Each structure stands twice: as structure tokens, then as C-alpha cells.
Amino acid sequence: MAADMRAGLVVDGGSDLKMILSYVNSLPTGNENGLIYALDLGGTNFRVLRVQLGGKDKRVLDTEFEQVSIPQGLMFSTTEELFDFIASGLAKFVRTEGGRFSLPHGSKREIGFTFSFPVKQTSIDSGILIKWTKGFAVSGTAGKDVVACLNEAMERQGLDMRVSALVNDTVATLAGARYWDDDVMVAVILGTGTNACYVERVDAIPKLRSQMSSSGSTIINTEWGAFSNGLPLTEFDKDMDAASINPGEQIFEKTISGMYLGEIVRRVLLKMAEADALFGESVPEKLSTPFLLGTPDLCAMQQDYSSNLEAVESILNNAIGVRSNVNARKVVIEVCDTIVKRGGRLAGAGIVGILLKMEQDSKGLIFGKRTVVAMDGGLYEHYPQYRKYLQDAVDELLGSEISRNVIIEHSKDGSGIGAALLAAANSKYA
Numbered sequence: 001m002a003a004d005m006r007a008g009l010v011v012d013g014g015s016d017l018k019m020i021l022s023y024v025n026s027l028p029t030g031n032e033n034g035l036i037y038a039l040d041l042g043g044t045n046f047r048v049l050r051v052q053l054g055g056k057d058k059r060v061l062d063t064e065f066e067q068v069s070i071p072q073g074l075m076f077s078t079t080e081e082l083f084d085f086i087a088s089g090l091a092k093f094v095r096t097e098g099g100r101f102s103l104p105h106g107s108k109r110e111i112g113f114t115f116s117f118p119v120k121q122t123s124i125d126s127g128i129l130i131k132w133t134k135g136f137a138v139s140g141t142a143g144k145d146v147v148a149c150l151n152e153a154m155e156r157q158g159l160d161m162r163v164s165a166l167v168n169d170t171v172a173t174l175a176g177a178r179y180w181d182d183d184v185m186v187a188v189i190l191g192t193g194t195n196a197c198y199v200e201r202v203d204a205i206p207k208l209r210s211q212m213s214s215s216g217s218t219i220i221n222t223e224w225g226a227f228s229n230g231l232p233l234t235e236f237d238k239d240m241d242a243a244s245i246n247p248g249e250q251i252f253e254k255t256i257s258g259m260y261l262g263e264i265v266r267r268v269l270l271k272m273a274e275a276d277a278l279f280g281e282s283v284p285e286k287l288s289t290p291f292l293l294g295t296p297d298l299c300a301m302q303q304d305y306s307s308n309l310e311a312v313e314s315i316l317n318n319a320i321g322v323r324s325n326v327n328a329r330k331v332v333i334e335v336c337d338t339i340v341k342r343g344g345r346l347a348g349a350g351i352v353g354i355l356l357k358m359e360q361d362s363k364g365l366i367f368g369k370r371t372v373v374a375m376d377g378g379l380y381e382h383y384p385q386y387r388k389y390l391q392d393a394v395d396e397l398l399g400s401e402i403s404r405n406v407i408i409e410h411s412k413d414g415s416g417i418g419a420a421l422l423a424a425a426n427s428k429y430a
């Protein structure tokens, strides 16, 4: 991981890790003041948020947010239709502003835009969409600056606002966590997919020649889901990858993230049913259906501590139409635990890889003091066994002395406020 990070920092395309420049050169300090908005588009919902910041002592005076679901049809519409829908939702939200929220005279409302699709960032407030993912197939956006698309739509809505920061959700999570804790250096998302970002020294980024940031550091979005170098893979991993919509890509993501853990377990159980009659003489039909077993199902089964594992039986029956005896249920739990243990431990090893790279470049600056890794995402939040295996691997790889200084911490929903803070930190009016 550390070697691939370095190679990706030398030149674009230098390794599996894209090591994307975020152009976020100033992190929140706590001194941010005033009214700021955030808009988060990353899936089938978008979220709008406003926050009134009160500076160092008062911090967050008030926040309000709203979530709007995107009609299915708009995911296949034109750029103008999609962005008009978003801008109109934002305009409606702005009209409800009141109470403790107030804008100083002479300034425009500013907004931080979290956009979680692959973007080639060109500055802190602009970036070109490389391609839509996650089921979006909106025409005419690829190759365009998504901030310009939003600005034009806001203009059409008569909404006088400016986008001060365009950020990825991992970067927003880091910023949100850093606001409360100066020692946050890394952020990791473990949800449906996975990604990580960290604070890097500008002089350790050979591919960044011209733009020097004043603070001497910047955030790098690793896109670590694409890591694959030396990862040991089983026949189940290889078969799942071959059957996926992106074979050969996102290999690390396919071994550690929420979208895939259930599917790997299903494939193992299918083989055990076929080869060892795990569920009796005939192989249950639904067990052959890809993605029928979800990671939340594994999690629910692993919380069953009863002697006859009745909850396991009912989950297996509901999810994949399988009837099981107690012995089979025990085997199922062991398979779940094995796959989740591997996922959690690999994620932990990835975190150690990032920390090692940082420590090698700045001796003592990571392991010689308290360092915080901010974590978010549904998998990390809801799966206690996964979280424990991740922590165990970090402790084991770093050793007890160093791991005392490394705090792995859940930063719940920090990304919304993080985007607002980055907009404030990059405000044109500050």
C-alpha cells in the first residue's frame, strides 16, 4: 500500500492508486464563522444543510438539513434536468432560512458541494466529471465541470449562491472530524464501497509542481478501493470479480466493503452445499442467485448468541430460502466470521499502510504523538465484529506501544458539516 501510494504521487497513472489532489490546502481550524451551506450528492438522495458557525468558542450554533430523493427518471435524464431539480430543491431550502441563521451584509451565500462520483479536480471549486457511476446515466455531464453545471442551474432558479469548495465525501469527512480534533490525519469510508484520504506534505508530491499551498500540506484522495498489488485472492474472489460489472477493477474494495462481503459468503455456502451437502441432499435454488445475501444479513446472524441459533435459521430462510439444522447454522456463522475477519483485517492493514507511509516521510510526526483516523460508513458503523477485527489488526501490526497513540474513531455524518467548513475555509468573503 505504501509503495503504491508513493508511485501514484510521482505521476498520474503511476500505480493502481490514483492519489487524486483535492486542492484542499487549508483545513478547518475552529475559527470559521457565519452562515454556510452544504450540498451532498452521492447516490439516490441529495442532502442540503445549513450551519451557523460561531468561531472558536461557540463552534456550531445551529444546523438544519433536508434530504430529497432523486426520482428514478432523473438518473437517466439530461444534465440540465438533473441539476435544475437539485438547484430547485436547494432554492426551496434556502427560502426556509430564518431563526438563528443570518448572512452578513454584502456577502453571498456560499456552499460546499460534496460530489461522490469520479472527478478530475481542477481547483478547490471546479472539477470535471470523468464518468457517472452507481446507476446514474445522465447525458452530457461527462467531461464538464460539475460546479459550472450547478452554477448555471442556480442561475436559472434565480438563486444567488456561489460554490466555494467541491469535495469528495472522504475529504469532507476528514475536514468534519478535524474541526473537533487537530490530530485527525486520515479519513476512511467503509460503506457500500470504500475510500481513504490523508494529509500529505506538498513537498512529498512530485506530480504537484506548480501549486504550492501556504500551509505546506494538502489532502490526497487515495481512491484505495482500486488497490490490488499482492492481495491474496481465493477462487471465490476471482469468480465474483469475473462476474462483476467491472472485472479486474476495485479489487481491495471487493474484499473489504459492504457491497461484497455477503456475496462472498453466499459463494462459499453454495460450494459447501454442492460439495458437502451443507443444507441436505439438494442444493437450495435461491442460493445460486448473486447478491441475495447482504452484509447486513451476515451482521444480524453474527449477533445471534443463542444455543440453537434460531435467528440464524430465520435469516437464512428469509434471505435465501434455506432450511438448516443447528450444525449447518454453526458452519454458516463460521463462514461469515471468516470473511468478515479477513475484510476487517485487510482494512486495518490498509490503514497501517497509510500511516507507515506518512511516518516514513516525517519521522515521529505520526507515531511519536497522538494521531486520529476518522472512520465513517454503514459497514464500520453497524458491524461490531468487523470493527473489532479492524482494530485488532491495527494493534497487532503497529505493536502495543505505537498503537496507543493511534486512535481509530467513528466520525458520524461528519461529511455534511465538513463540506460546509471547507466552503467557509475557502470563502471569498473571509
Ligand code: ADP
Residues within 6 Å of the ligand: 042, 043, 190, 191, 192, 193, 257, 258, 259, 295, 296, 297, 299, 300, 376, 377, 378, 379, 382, 383
Ligand atoms: P453508502 O456507502 O451506500 O453511501 P453507507 O455508508 O450508509 O452508505 O453504507 C451502506 C452500506 O453499509 C450498506 O451497503 C451495507 O453494506 C453496510 N451496512 C448497512 N447496515 C449494515 C448492518 N446492519 N450491518 C452490516 N453492514 C451494514
